[in-house]
Amino acid sequence: MQTVDHISFTGKKALIRVDFNVPLDKKTYEITDDARIRATIPTIKKILADGGSCILMSHLGRPLKKLKEDGSVDYDKHTLKHTVNRTAELLGVPVKFAEDCMGQQTAQMAAALKPGEVLLLENVRLYKEEEKGDVEFARKLSSYGDVYVNDAFGTAHRAHASTTVVAQFFPKAKCFGYVMAREIENAEKVMKNAARPFTAITGGAKVSDKLLILNNLIDRVDNLIIGGGMAYTFLKAMGYEIGSSLCEDDRLDLCLSLIKKAESKGVKLLLPEDSVVADAFSNDANHKVCDNKMIEKGWMGLDIGPKAIEANNAVIRASKTILWNGPMGVFEMSNYEKGTKAAAIAVAQATDDGAFSLIGGGDSAAAVAKFGFESKVSYVSTGGGALLEYFEGKELPGIKAILN
Ligand code: AMP
Numbered sequence: 001m002q003t004v005d006h007i008s009f010t011g012k013k014a015l016i017r018v019d020f021n022v023p024l025d026k027k028t029y030e031i032t033d034d035a036r037i038r039a040t041i042p043t044i045k046k047i048l049a050d051g052g053s054c055i056l057m058s059h060l061g062r063p064l065k066k067l068k069e070d071g072s073v074d075y076d077k078h079t080l081k082h083t084v085n086r087t088a089e090l091l092g093v094p095v096k097f098a099e100d101c102m103g104q105q106t107a108q109m110a111a112a113l114k115p116g117e118v119l120l121l122e123n124v125r126l127y128k129e130e131e132k133g134d135v136e137f138a139r140k141l142s143s144y145g146d147v148y149v150n151d152a153f154g155t156a157h158r159a160h161a162s163t164t165v166v167a168q169f170f171p172k173a174k175c176f177g178y179v180m181a182r183e184i185e186n187a188e189k190v191m192k193n194a195a196r197p198f199t200a201i202t203g204g205a206k207v208s209d210k211l212l213i214l215n216n217l218i219d220r221v222d223n224l225i226i227g228g229g230m231a232y233t234f235l236k237a238m239g240y241e242i243g244s245s246l247c248e249d250d251r252l253d254l255c256l257s258l259i260k261k262a263e264s265k266g267v268k269l270l271l272p273e274d275s276v277v278a279d280a281f282s283n284d285a286n287h288k289v290c291d292n293k294m295i296e297k298g299w300m301g302l303d304i305g306p307k308a309i310e311a312n313n314a315v316i317r318a319s320k321t322i323l324w325n326g327p328m329g330v331f332e333m334s335n336y337e338k339g340t341k342a343a344a345i346a347v348a349q350a351t352d353d354g355a356f357s358l359i360g361g362g363d364s365a366a367a368v369a370k371f372g373f374e375s376k377v378s379y380v381s382t383g384g385g386a387l388l389e390y391f392e393g394k395e396l397p398g399i400k401a402i403l404n
Contacts, residue, residue, distance in 0.1 A: 001184065002175040002402065004043055004149060009052025013113060015145025016043065016177065017162050017398075019152035019382075020058035020083045020120075029082050034090075036154070037083060039382060041090050043151045043177035044118065048093065053113040055144050056087075057101060057162050058152070059125040073126065080123050087120065095120050102127065102140060110144035124162045131158075133165045142169035151177025153184075153382055156398030157389040167401035174402050179382065184399060186379040187390050190358050195320035196222055201312070201343060203228025204326025204363055207248045209388060211258065213325070216393040218261050223315050225270045227304045227328035227339060234259065234271055235292055243277065243295035270312060274305030276329065276336055283333035303329030304339035316346035322357040325388070327367045340367045348376035360387040 004014075018040045023032045031037075044054050063078035081097055088095040093116065098106040101121040113119050121144075124130040129137035138161040142148065148170040150156070155163045167174050176184070190198075200221045202210050207230050218224060226234060232245035237255035262269040271292075277299040278287040289305045290296075304312070316322060324347060328339030344367065351357045357377040359368050365380045374380060381387050390396060 001181060003181045004046050004175055004177055007147060007173070007175055009047045009050035009147065011115060012050075012052045012146040013055060013110065013144065014047045014052050014147045014149050015055045015057065015141065015166070016040075016047075016149040017152045017155075017166075018056050018058045018177075019154045019179075020056070020080060020087075021060050021154065022083060024077070024082055029076060031082065031086055034086050036382065037087055038090060039179050040151045040177060043149065043179065044091060046178075047149070048091075048116055048118070051115045052147075053115055054118045055110055055113065056118065056120045057124050057141065058083075058120075059130070059155070059162075060123045061125070063123060063126050064128055064131075078123050078126065080120060084120060087118075091118065093118060098122060100126075102137075107143065124160075130161045133159045133161050135161075135165060137161045138165035139169060142166050145170075147173040147175070149175055149177050150398055150402055151179045152398070153180050153386055154384070155386065156180070156183075156383065156396040157386040157394070159397040164397040164401040176402055180399075180402075182379075183381060183383055183387075186358055186381065187387065189356060190321060190323050191220065191391065194220065195356065197319050198321040199223040199225060199315055199319040199323075201225040201227070201316070201322065201324040201328075201347075202326050203230055203328045203340075204361075205229040205246060206326075207233050207246070208251055210326060211251055211254055213388055213391045214258050215261070216391060217323075218258065218265055218267050221267060221323075223268045223270065223319065224262060225312050225315065227272055227308065227312070227343075228326050230326065231272050231292075231304070232301055238271075240292060241294050241296075242292075242301065243297055243299040245275075245277075245295060245301040268315070270308075270315060272304040272308030273311065274307045275301035276303040276305055276338070278302050278336070281330075283335050287335055302333070303336035309339055309342045312343060313346045316343065317350050317353070319350050320355050322347055322350060322355055323360065323391070324357065324364050325360045325391070327363055331367045331370065341371050344368055344371045344373045348373045351377050360391070
C-alpha cells in the first residue's frame with residue numbers, strides 16, 4: 001500500500017483530500033469537535049517536514065442540498081474558513097485560505113505556494129460537479145498539485161471528483177495519508193486475517209443498512225451477536241410478539257433468510273433472550289425486564305436484558321477478533337445503557353486478553369467513549385458509511401482509485 005511514507009515530497013506540492021467535515025456550533029460556527037482535523041495533522045506534517053507544501057481540499061456539509069429558505073446557499077454554515085485557525089494552531093504554521101476551489105486566483109495561490117506552506121481551498125461541494133464526479137472539475141483540481149494524497153476515509157465510499165476522479169490525473173504520484181492507511185489496515189485485519197473465534201456485534205437503529213452488512217459478515221464470522229433496535233425485526237420474523245419495539249416490517253423475510261444462512265454456515269447467532277422494555281421512548285417512562293418471546297402491546301424494547309448480557313459476555317470474552325457496530329440499546333438514556341456498557345466492558349476485557357477489537361461507526365464509537373473504554377479497545381474507526389460499505393464487501397472507490 002503506497003502511503004506518504006513512500007514518497008519524498010521535497011519541492012513538491014501535495015494536493016490532499018482531507019475530511020474537515022467537522023461539527024460546528026449552530027450560532028457561533030465554532031468547531032465543537034476537531035477530531036477529524038487532528039487526525040490528519042500527522043500526514044500534513046510529514047509532507048511539510050520533507051520540504052513540500054500542502055493544498056488541502058475538503059467538503060463541509062452539503063451546501064447545495066441544505067439551502068436557505070430563500071433558495072440561496074447558506075455560505076456562513078458551509079465555509080471552510082471556520083477551520084483555518086484551528087488547523088493553523090494544530091500545525092504550528094499559518095494556513096492560507098482560497099475563497100474558491102476553482103478560478104484563476106486559486107490557481108495563482110496554489111502556484112505561488114512555497115515549501116513549508118499550507119493552502120486550504122473553499123468547500124468543494126459548493127460546486128455540483130464535485131458530487132457528480134465531473135472529470136473537468138477534477139482535472140482543474142489536479143492542476144494545483146504534483147502528488148495526490150487521499151486522507152479522507154469518511155468519504156472513501158463516494159466516487160466524487162476530489163475523492164476519486166482526481167486520482168486518474170496522478171497515475172504515478174498518488175498515495176494514502178496516514179488516516180486512510182490506518183483505517184484500511186485495521187479493516188483488513190478483521191475482514192481478511194481474523195484470528196478465531198471471530199465475533200461480530202451489531203446493534204443500533206438503522207435496521208435495513210445493518211442487514212446489508214450481516215449478509216457478508218455471516219460468511220466470515222464464528223459468532224454473530226444481534227442487539228439494539230435491530231433485534232426486534234428478527235424476533236418478529238421468528239413469530240414473537242414485540243409490542244411497539246422498532247421494526248422494519250418489509251425486512252422480515254430477509255431476517256429469516258439470514259437466520260437460515262447463519263445455520264447453514266455453522267455461525268452461532270445470538271439474539272437477545274430478554275429486554276428492558278418501556279411504555280414510552282423516554283428515560284422517565286415505566287420500564288421493566290421482560291422475556292423477548294412476549295413483549296406486551298404498548299411496550300417497546302429499549303435495551304437488552306440481563307440474560308442476553310450474560311450470554312453475549314461469554315461469547316465476547318472467548319473471542320480473538322471482535323467487530324462492533326451499533327449499540328445494544330438506547331445508551332444515551334441512563335435506564336437503557338446497561339447492555340451497551342456491559343458489551344463495552346466485555347470487549348475491553350477480551351482485548352486485554354489479546355483479542356483484536358475494532359469499533360466502527362459513529363454511535364458505537366460514541367458509546368465506547370461515553371463509558372471511558374476508548375483506550376481499552378484496539379481501534380476505533382472514524383468512518384461511518386464508508387466502514388459499513390467496506391464490511392458489506394464493496395470495493396470503496398476512493399481506495400480503488402489510489403490502488404489502481
Ligand atoms: P445506528 O446509527 O444504527 O448505529 O443506531 C444508533 C442508535 O440506535 C442510537 O442512538 C440508539 O439510541 C438507538 N437504539 C439502540 N437500541 C435501540 C432500540 N432498542 N430501540 C430504538 N433505538 C435504539
